[in-house]
Amino acid sequence: MMISPTTAGVISNAHVKYPAGLITDHIKTAATAKKSSYPTMSVTVDSTLLTGTYANKHKVPALVWFNEHEKRFISYGSDKKEIIKLGPKQVLTESVINLKKNHLSDEATTIHEELDARGLQSASINTLVFRGDKTQMLHVPKLLEVFQFLNKDTSVKGPSYFSYGILSQLNPKNKYTHLWQGFGFNDKFATEELKYLIEQDRVPSFSLIYLSDNDKKVHKKGVNQTEGIEDADKRLQAILNKYGSWEKALKDNLWIVMGDNGQTNVKDDKKTALVDLRKVLKDYRIHKISGNIQKQDQIVLGLNERMSFIYLLDESIKQEILQNNFKRTIALTR
Incomplete structure (x- = not known):
């Protein structure tokens, strides 16, 4: 089995005979390749x-990017101010529906799709990316429906067992779905979902479980805090305990615990830690994300924390000039 204190965990029953290379090929490419997936944003x-x-x-290039074919700014929700400017409805539509349906390429088959094609079931619990072959209806709360953030009859394509916070839960008695609990996008909810499958003897051939609380705590308190890892360890113990003994849990399943990427501290002094792209690019018209692309817009910024995409809409802008501007700015901050 494989579980992660920060992102996806994969759980597969050891007694199931998989076609050669099916899972190992994905894991080798994604987790042990010499080249890291870039940029290190969770959706990517x-x-x-x-x-x-x-x-x-x-x-899927990043958490925030510009769709050059549709001439549209895309954000799956990276910053509260950004979400307010774009509108919660747009961000929810992009992250819940478009990310899996339109943005994740059909030419890149997911593990869920490959397993389904071979007659094997899989599960996804609170993962950001979950595309499968089964149509799953979402349970849209009244609050989201009233404000028209999501339609009542919204459906997605996912695996046989699909859990996605309050929008889709396996355990009908899972109570960790309140507003102050992120509508189910928390470690307690995810753990209860997997425990439910174990209790019901319904653990499929392959499962991914996303434990996101550690990521939130590290972003808030810095990389030296270990509270999130300790809490995730307790969640893992609770899952293993459902088998009666840890020996049985290890015998019945293959477990892998991993994170999707690392994190690093940023300097406290904003003058040296941050590069204000608005100042560097002050001579150009930068697209305002609160509205549609305008004819006079010259540049679109896709800000992804410690990296950024700079899309040039105006073909007359020379990349060399921008590069020199950045070099001068960085030199002044050192």
Whole structure:
């Protein structure tokens, strides 16, 4: 079995005979390749883990990017201010529906799809990327429906066992779905979902479980905090205990515990830690994400924390000039 204190965990019954290379090929490419998936944003890395391909093939470039074919700014929700400017409905539509249906390339087959094609079932619990072959209806809360953030009859393509916070849960008695609990996108909810499958003797051939609380705590408190890892360890113990003994849990399943990427501290001094792209690019018209692309827009920024995409809409802008501007800016901050 494989579980992660930060992202996806894969669980597979050891007694199931898999076609040669099916899972190992994905894992080798995604987890042990010499080249890391880039950029290290969760949706991009998780798409690599799920398909065994890099972003150039699975086509999910980052958390925030610009769709040059549709001339549209895409965000799966990276910052509260950004979500407010774009509108929760747009961000939810992009992250819940478009990411899996339209953005993740059909040419990059997911593990769920490959297993289903071979007559094997799989599960996805709170993972960001989950595309499978089964139509799954979402349970849209009244609050989201009233504000028209999501339609009542919204459905997605997922695996046989699909859990996605309050929008889709396996255990009808799972109570960790309140507003202050992130509507189910928390470690307690995810753990209860997997425990439910174990209790019901319904653990499929392959499962991914996403434990996201550690990621949130590290972003808030820094890389030296271990509370998130300790809590994740307790969740893992609770899961193993459902088998009666840890020996039985290890005998019945193959477990892998991993994270999707690492994190690093940023300097406290904003003057040296941050590069204000608005100042560097002050001579150009930068697209305002609160509206549609305008004819006069020259540049679109796709800000992804410690990296950024800079899309040039105006063909007259020379990349060499921009590069020199950045070099001067970086030199001044040192």
